[in-house]
Amino acid sequence: MTQTQHADIVVVGAGAAGLFASIWAGRTAESSAAPPSHPSIIALDGAKKLGAKILVAGGGRCNVTHHHVDETAYFGSSRNTVRRVLGRFTVQQTVDFFADAGVTLKREETGKLFPTTDDANTVLNALLHQARAANVHIRHPWRVGRIARDESPNAQHPFIIARAVEQPTSQTADDASLSNDSANAQPTEIIRARRLILCTGGMALPKTGSDGLGYTFARTLGHSTTPRIFPALVPLILDDSSFIRALSGITLPTTLRVLSGTGKQLVSFTNSTLCTHFGLSGPGPLDISRSYFDAKAADPAATLVINWLPKLTTEQLDNDLVNARRLPPLKFFDRPSHHLPERLARALCASANIDPLSPCDNLPRNQRRALALAVTSAPLPVTGSRGFTYAEVTAGGIPLAEVDPSTMQSRLCPGLYLAGEILDVDGRIGGFNFQWAWASGFIAGSSAATSLSTSPHP
Numbered sequence: 141m142t143q144t145q146h147a148d149i150v151v152v153g154a155g156a157a158g159l160f161a162s163i164w165a166g167r168t169a170e171s172s173a174a175p176p177s178h179p180s181i182i183a184l185d186g187a188k189k190l191g192a193k194i195l196v197a198g199g200g201r202c203n204v205t206h207h208h209v210d211e212t213a214y215f216g217s218s219r220n221t222v223r224r225v226l227g228r229f230t231v232q233q234t235v236d237f238f239a240d241a242g243v244t245l246k247r248e249e250t251g252k253l254f255p256t257t258d259d260a261n262t263v264l265n266a267l268l269h270q271a272r273a274a275n276v277h278i279r280h281p282w283r284v285g286r287i288a289r290d291e292s293p294n295a296q297h298p299f300i301i302a303r304a305v306e307q308p309t310s311q312t313a314d315d316a317s318l319s320n321d322s323a324n325a326q327p328t329e330i331i332r333a334r335r336l337i338l339c340t341g342g343m344a345l346p347k348t349g350s351d352g353l354g355y356t357f358a359r360t361l362g363h364s365t366t367p368r369i370f371p372a373l374v375p376l377i378l379d380d381s382s383f384i385r386a387l388s389g390i391t392l393p394t395t396l397r398v399l400s401g402t403g404k405q406l407v408s409f410t411n412s413t414l415c416t417h418f419g420l421s422g423p424g425p426l427d428i429s430r431s432y433f434d435a436k437a438a439d440p441a442a443t444l445v446i447n448w449l450p451k452l453t454t455e456q457l458d459n460d461l462v463n464a465r466r467l468p469p470l471k472f473f474d475r476p477s478h479h480l481p482e483r484l485a486r487a488l489c490a491s492a493n494i495d496p497l498s499p500c501d502n503l504p505r506n507q508r509r510a511l512a513l514a515v516t517s518a519p520l521p522v523t524g525s526r527g528f529t530y531a532e533v534t535a536g537g538i539p540l541a542e543v544d545p546s547t548m549q550s551r552l553c554p555g556l557y558l559a560g561e562i563l564d565v566d567g568r569i570g571g572f573n574f575q576w577a578w579a580s581g582f583i584a585g586s587s588a589a590t591s592l593s594t595s596p597h598p
C-alpha cells in the first residue's frame with residue numbers, strides 16, 4: 141500500500157545547496173506576511189549520514205568560500221549568468237550567515253576561507269541546526285527513486301516524488317506511472333509537493349549519494365543535460381612509462397599549461413603539484429584537469445605541458461645553464477634560485493639524456509636546450525583521469541539557459557527550482573564550488589517560498 145503525503149516545498153538532496161535552499165525557504169516563509177505562514181518544507185536525502193561532501197571538503201576542514209569570488213573562477217554555462225547568481229548572495233553574506241550561525245571563518249594566505257575550528261563538522265552542524273530552526277523537516281535516508289509531474293490544470297501538488305526501496309511492493313493505480321522502474325526502485329512512499337527544488341548534485345564522489353540520478357529527474361521534467369558530463373578537479377593518470385610515477389610523494393609548485401594542437405596556450409595555472417604512483421594530483425593538476433580534458437575532446441592534438449620552475453622560461457633557464465659553467469646540473473638544481481628536489485632533478489636529467497654530474501659547460505648546446513625544455517616545457521603523457529570516484533566536482537549538467545537566474549526556477553517546468561552542482565557550473569579549487577551552492581541555493585529556496593504566496597499554482 142502506498143502512503144501519500146503532501147508538502148508545500150520538497151527539496152531533493154540535502155547537501156550544501158539543498159540545505160541552504162531549505163534554510164532560506166523556511167526563513168523566507170516565516171518572514172512573509174502572506175499565507176501559508178507555516179508551509180511544510182521537507183528536505184530528502186538518500187544518505188545515511190548527511191553532509192558527506194561537506195565533511196570531506198578541504199581535507200576535513202571545509203573550505204567554505206574564497207575571499208574573492210567572481211565568474212572568472214567558473215566554467216560551464218554562461219559566465220554572465222554565473223555572475224548574476226553570485227551577485228545575489230555574496231561572500232560577505234556567506235561570512236555573515238555562518239557568523240550568525242556561530243561559525244567564524246578565517247581567511248588563509250591563499251584567499252580560502254575556513255572555519256576557525258579547522259573542522260568541517262562545525263559547518264555541517266551549523267547548517268543542520270539552521271535548517272531545523274527554519275522548520276525544515278529533514279528526512280534521511282530517503283532516496284528518491286522517481287519524480288513525475290501531474291499535468292492536470294487543477295493539481296495543487298503537481299510534483300510526485302516516489303521513494304526508492306529495496307523490496308518490490310504493491311502500488312495503487314494512481315501511482316502506477318511511477319512504478320515501472322527497476323525492481324530495486326519500487327516506491328512505497330509518495331510525497332506530493334507544490335514546489336520542487338532539485339539539489340541532487342552531480343556525479344563526483346558517487347559513494348556520497350550524488351550518482352547522477354538527479355539528471356534523470358530533470359530530464360523527466362523536460363530538461364536537457366550538456367552533451368558531455370565529465371569529472372573535473374580530478375587527479376591525472378600518466379602513462380606507465382612516465383618517470384613522474386616513480387617520484388611519488390614529491391610536492392612542489394609548478395605551472396601547467398594547456399596548449400592547442402597548433403601550440404596556442406589556452407589556459408595556464410600555477411599551483412602546488414603532487415607526484416603520485418599513478419601520475420599527478422594536488423591543486424595545480426586538479427585545477428587544470430577540466431580545461432585539459434575539455435580541450436582534448438575538441439582537439440585531440442591538445443597537450444598539457446609542465447614547468448617545474450615556474451619563475452623561469454626555457455630561454456632563461458638555458459641562459460642560466462650557460463652561466464653555470466663548471467657546476468654540474470645536480471648542484472645547479474640545488475641552488476635556491478633553481479631548486480628542484482634531487483630525485484626530480486636526476487629524473488629530468490635522465491629524461492634529457494644528460495649526466496647530472498657532468499659540468500654544465502661540457503654540455504653541447506642541443507643537450508643543454510633539451511634539459512631546459514625538459515624542466516620548463518615538457519608535455520605530460522596524460523592517459524586519463526581518476527574519474528568521478530576521485531573528482532571533486534562535475535563538469536557539465538543542466539544548462540543555465542534552462543533556468544531563470546533571478547529565481548533559479550526552471551524555464552521549462554513551472555514550480556521546479558534547481559541549485560548547486562546539478563547545473564552546468566563548476567568552479568576552480570578554493571571554495572568556489574561551495575559559494576555557487578550557497579548562492580544558487582539561497583535564490584532557489586527564497587524564490588520557491590515567495591512563489592507560494594504570490595502564485596499558489598505553479
Ligand SMILES: Cc1cc2nc3c(=O)[nH]c(=O)nc-3n(C[C@H](O)[C@H](O)[C@H](O)COP(=O)(O)OP(=O)(O)OC[C@H]3O[C@@H](n4cnc5c(N)ncnc54)[C@H](O)[C@@H]3O)c2cc1C
Binds near residue numbers: 193341561575
Ligand atoms: C573530496 C571533495 C572535496 C571538496 N572540497 C571542497 C572545498 O573545500 N570547497 C568547495 O567549495 N568545494 C569543495 N568540493 C566540491 C563541493 O563539495 C560540491 O561542489 C558541493 O558539495 C555541491 O553541493 P550540492 O549540494 O550541489 O551537491 P552534493 O553535495 O553532491 O549534494 C547532493 C545531495 O543529494 C543527495 N542525493 C542525490 N541523489 C539523490 C536521490 N535520488 N534521492 C535523495 N537524495 C539524493 C546526495 O545524497 C547528496 O547529499 C569538494 C568535493 C569533493 C568530492
